[in-house]
Amino acid sequence: MTDIAAPIRPASGASALYRHARYVIGENPVTGLAFGLFVLIFIAALVGPWIVPYSPLASDTSETLKAPSLHHLFGTDQLGRDIFSRVVVATQLDFCIAIFSVVLVFLMGGLAGVAAGYFGGWTDQVVGRIADTVMAFPLFVLAMGIVAALGNTVQNIVLATAIINFPLYARVARAEANVRRESGFVEAARLSGNREWRILFFHILPNVFPILVVQMSLTMGYAILNAAGLSFIGLGVRPPTPEWGIMVAEGAANIISGEWWIAFFPGAALMIAVFCFNLLGDGLRDIVDPRRRT
């Protein structure tokens, strides 16, 4: 065959997606960088506790408030704990909080939104009302109220983070389901005798799914920020558990006496993680939904 014919041949789904992904990453190297960072964060979350040089909880009274050195890469805190070890081990908890809250909001908001968009009528009214009520609060303030009422635990931080993101998911899912409810493949499914719920789950949802996945990666960064903010003001995670937000809070008092490293490294880790998820979300959106590219 000729070389000229090859590029025109329409590729099958998977390889086309791969090629498109490679094109997008080649176009925007920042996405590649973000993906590399994501892999690093993922590895730290997976094996962090087993690869760190010190125990994240072990204090050493002879080594308190030491500046970063070869011995302690990120220095030590008031109790002589190794900050590098604590930052790496904390990845797991922060990552899990973000993942669980995003999956939870996908289940709540995504499904409610798809149902609202597909069925319309009173389902749409109820979901819309709930979303409007959540949106009437400044979101971080609502999260504080929810955690205060439900109890000061990590599970409730996950739940609160999911609830404040509910309107975002419900709206995206509703809009996407709504434009598809009268489309050809849905009509065909209906004519072949599928029940409404079956159409919703097996015909509409798979089509809306990629867009919701993009939404999930876009909200990951916000979820981490929100959870860290809550633990910074003393909600959810309790000391001495290593977690980025609470570690920044522990080092806050030392900033004005010049021991910057206690708050700096967990804060920087937090910032890099959020930056990485935001960039990755943008990159993923370019692949799945090129129209919304900015």
Added chain:
Amino acid sequence: MLGTIAKRTMTVIPTLIGVIVVTFLLTRVLPGDPAVYFAGPAATPQSIADIRKSLGLDKPLPEQFVVYVNDLAHGNLGNSLATGQPVMTEIESRLPASAELTLFGLIISMVIAIPLGILAAVKQGSWIDHTCRVVATAGVSLPVFFTGLLLVYVFYFLLGWAPAPLGRLDVFYTAPPQVTGFYLIDSLIAGDFEVFRAALAQLILPGLTLAIFSLAPIARMTRASMLAVLASDYVRTARASGLSAYRVIVTYAFRNAMLPVITTLGMVFSFLLGANVLVEKVFAWPGIGSFAVEALIASDYAPVQGFVLTMAVMYVALNLLIDILYGIVDPRVRLEA
């Protein structure tokens, strides 16, 4: 015009009802019995029952709700356990501090973000455009408490330019006589420039922290909306008529481009009011955010509930204000409404 405003104001009512129901439910329906909590560890079943009765918790839920709404209508948000003071007085006395900080942050943010967004759109693809994109992405990625601490370290510890991050005014100064509750304005009214300078010095770092956080959505929206406007027919006509570039951009494009930006302010306020809590904690700012945080740590529910409700009502009011403002700026919206 007044009719439109009245109509728009009516639409706020269902939202407010939703807000009040949610804040009520937050403490009543959820697990954990407040009566047991108030009775303390040495409580007998009898004393718990008594307290439940005195708090009105033995009544059915709808009745409790009526009592709650009635209390709200009389400006009663309950008493703080820690101080014994009515929550309402505490919030009233602390609100100006938070409002001054939030508005100051918003002003800095707009002063930086709007010109940045305009320049990025006018010189699309230039280094200003790239700077705008990097600043916007970095701004939303920075945890607001972390930015605050970094600024304190650089400007207080290293450079010594800023005063210690401890509240609204250095201990050497006395607060100006209260007129508006905003120290910057009150000190000017009193003609005390020394206090004005001191209050401004305390305000700059927390204000800047809030500004960095809220910059991104404003800059992005300004850029996007300027780009759309600059590509429009009337801008082309204005250019073709030989108007100066300055005139085209400022008079023709900028005014129209500001409309979507005003709408974005609603989202920005949601960000700002939330971030305010964190910034107040970092800078020991005596506002309603730090009041709520102290109450949260002590499991003192009435102040938290009062705080959430106050913030939500303010947010709803701000959104209403933005909508009305939009109608005033854009006559087309008025006609449609």
